Amino acid sequence: MPLPIINSIASWVLKQRIHQIELFLKYPNEVQEELLMNLIRQSETTFLGKHYDFSSIKTYHTFQERVPVSTYEDLEPFIEKTRKGEQGVFWNEPIKWFAKSSGTTNAKSKFIPVSNQALEDCHYKASKDLLCLYLNNNEDSQLFTGKSLRLGGSKQLYEDNNTFFGDLSAILIDNMPFWAEFSSTPSNKTSLMSEWETKLLAIVNETKTENVTSFAGVPSWMLVLLNKLLEETRKSNLLEIWPNLEVYFHGGVSFDPYRLQYKNILPKPEFRYYEIYNASEGFFAIQDLNNSNDLLLMLDYGIFYEFIPMETFGTPNQKIIRLAEVELNKNYAIVITTNSGLWRYLIGDTVRFTSLKPYRIRVTGRTKHHINVFGEELMVENTDQALAKTCQATNAEVTDYTVAPVFMSGKEKGAHEWIIEFRKKPEDLNYFSQLLDQNIQALNSDYEAKRYNNMTLNPLIVNVARNNLFYDWLKNQDKLGGQHKIPRLSNQRDYLEQLLVLQKQ
Numbered sequence: 001m002p003l004p005i006i007n008s009i010a011s012w013v014l015k016q017r018i019h020q021i022e023l024f025l026k027y028p029n030e031v032q033e034e035l036l037m038n039l040i041r042q043s044e045t046t047f048l049g050k051h052y053d054f055s056s057i058k059t060y061h062t063f064q065e066r067v068p069v070s071t072y073e074d075l076e077p078f079i080e081k082t083r084k085g086e087q088g089v090f091w092n093e094p095i096k097w098f099a100k101s102s103g104t105t106n107a108k109s110k111f112i113p114v115s116n117q118a119l120e121d122c123h124y125k126a127s128k129d130l131l132c133l134y135l136n137n138n139e140d141s142q143l144f145t146g147k148s149l150r151l152g153g154s155k156q157l158y159e160d161n162n163t164f165f166g167d168l169s170a171i172l173i174d175n176m177p178f179w180a181e182f183s184s185t186p187s188n189k190t191s192l193m194s195e196w197e198t199k200l201l202a203i204v205n206e207t208k209t210e211n212v213t214s215f216a217g218v219p220s221w222m223l224v225l226l227n228k229l230l231e232e233t234r235k236s237n238l239l240e241i242w243p244n245l246e247v248y249f250h251g252g253v254s255f256d257p258y259r260l261q262y263k264n265i266l267p268k269p270e271f272r273y274y275e276i277y278n279a280s281e282g283f284f285a286i287q288d289l290n291n292s293n294d295l296l297l298m299l300d301y302g303i304f305y306e307f308i309p310m311e312t313f314g315t316p317n318q319k320i321i322r323l324a325e326v327e328l329n330k331n332y333a334i335v336i337t338t339n340s341g342l343w344r345y346l347i348g349d350t351v352r353f354t355s356l357k358p359y360r361i362r363v364t365g366r367t368k369h370h371i372n373v374f375g376e377e378l379m380v381e382n383t384d385q386a387l388a389k390t391c392q393a394t395n396a397e398v399t400d401y402t403v404a405p406v407f408m409s410g411k412e413k414g415a416h417e418w419i420i421e422f423r424k425k426p427e428d429l430n431y432f433s434q435l436l437d438q439n440i441q442a443l444n445s446d447y448e449a450k451r452y453n454n455m456t457l458n459p460l461i462v463n464v465a466r467n468n469l470f471y472d473w474l475k476n477q478d479k480l481g482g483q484h485k486i487p488r489l490s491n492q493r494d495y496l497e498q499l500l501v502l503q504k505q
Contacts, residue, residue, distance in 0.1 A: 091341030302339030
């Protein structure tokens with residue numbers, strides 16, 4: 001069958017889902033309430049269902065009163081039971097897949113349960129919805145006349161007690177229908193290679209002759225791959241290799257620090273960028289409009305959402321609210337209840353709502369990744385945006401960065417200390433530092449107040465990292481490639497001190 005006909009058929013099939021999406025757009029809170037009750041009803045006979053007497057829970061308020069908010073550490077004993085083969089602990093269907101996730105802060109691995117229901121009704125459904133929303137906005141798309149380059153995790157699947165664990169992307173690849181591989185590159189075998197540096201060259205060799213129309217992956221690692229591809233092919237931009245490229249689906253880290261670098265290697269004004277928000281625990285939100293920074297919260301993936309306002313987070317007055325109660329432009333920690341048996345689980349991410357009709361969000365950071373040592377309440381969203389503005393004004397390009405506090409000592413005031421690895425350094429580092437400080441103040445009034453006349457905080461300090469410092473740091477921790485991320489902000493100096501020591505070696 002000719003490729004244009006395949007493209008037309010695939011586009012038509014995917015766009016049928018738009019009517020179901022319109023249902024939760026119209027009745028968001030009703031859809032969420034019904035979903036919660038379905039999750040509770042499904043799990044009445046599980047160990048946790050009996051412990052909390054799910055059979056008598058008929059309202060959200062009873063659920064809220066009876067079931068506590070939990071962290072991974074709280075759920076770990078139950079997850080370990082299931083990993084060892086015991087079923088019916090927290091979900092009514094057998095769970096044999098576990099997404100191994102260490103995140104950015106914890107060296108100890110987490111094993112997030114992934115049910116068959118979550119694979120189908122969350123992760124795969126979301127992948128189709130992403131294409132549905134994109135195609136609905138771009139009628140002229142020729143997406144399916146070529147292939148999608150995917151850059152997933154670099155861990156193989158390991159069998160243990162008849163259960164399996166590995167990177168979420170490895171689990172998804174292992175379970176996807178056979179025909180899906182025909183529209184993707186590289187091959188499943190290459191995608192699942194475990195050694196990042198070998199895998200990088202294998203992907204370059206396998207994809208450089210393909211007709212790639214889209215690519216998907218974490219911006220920082222994708223940039224490493226794309227720059228390697230340009231280096232190996234000796235081309236000046238990606239369109240010389242793949243002239244039919246039309247969209248990049250990205251997520252995992254903020255795109256702001258990398259936007260200019262992508263524009264440099266993709267000099268096509270009509271090229272589109274689509275952001276997604278997913279994790280091992282589930283797929284949460286998708287950009288639903290062209291040229292937007294907002295993500296539509298997807299409400300029918302078997303995930304029930306609750307939120308904790310960050311001003312009360314971790315305090316005795318901590319308040320937990322449902323979707324119907326959220327307000328615009330406030331930072332919230334997300335709590336999820338899922339169709340994999342995560343009950344009121346704190347995933348560690350923070351978001352703010354940019355729209356309530358429909359519910360659209362922006363990811364602002366992590367509950368553990370902010371700096372509030374001096375009352376400045378600095379979020380990753382602030383530093384990403386300030387850095388992007390500063391780079392644009394100074395013609396600089398950033399590879400990675402992290403920030404930590406300089407604690408007050410004696411009469412010495414505090415400050416924020418940065419270490420930034422540049423792909424292209426600014427001509428004047430002092431001016432760059434001053435402008436970065438000003439841009440953060442413009443975005444964050446609490447930081448601005450603490451910086452006023454150097455009252456509490458001295459000007460920020462910028463260390464220039466040597467080439468590949470962050471890469472070497474991740475390599476030392478066996479965290480190259482895939483979904484691994486640099487911790488941007490911390491209330492402690494651990495990451496910064498490790499990087500400064502490595503800088504001298």
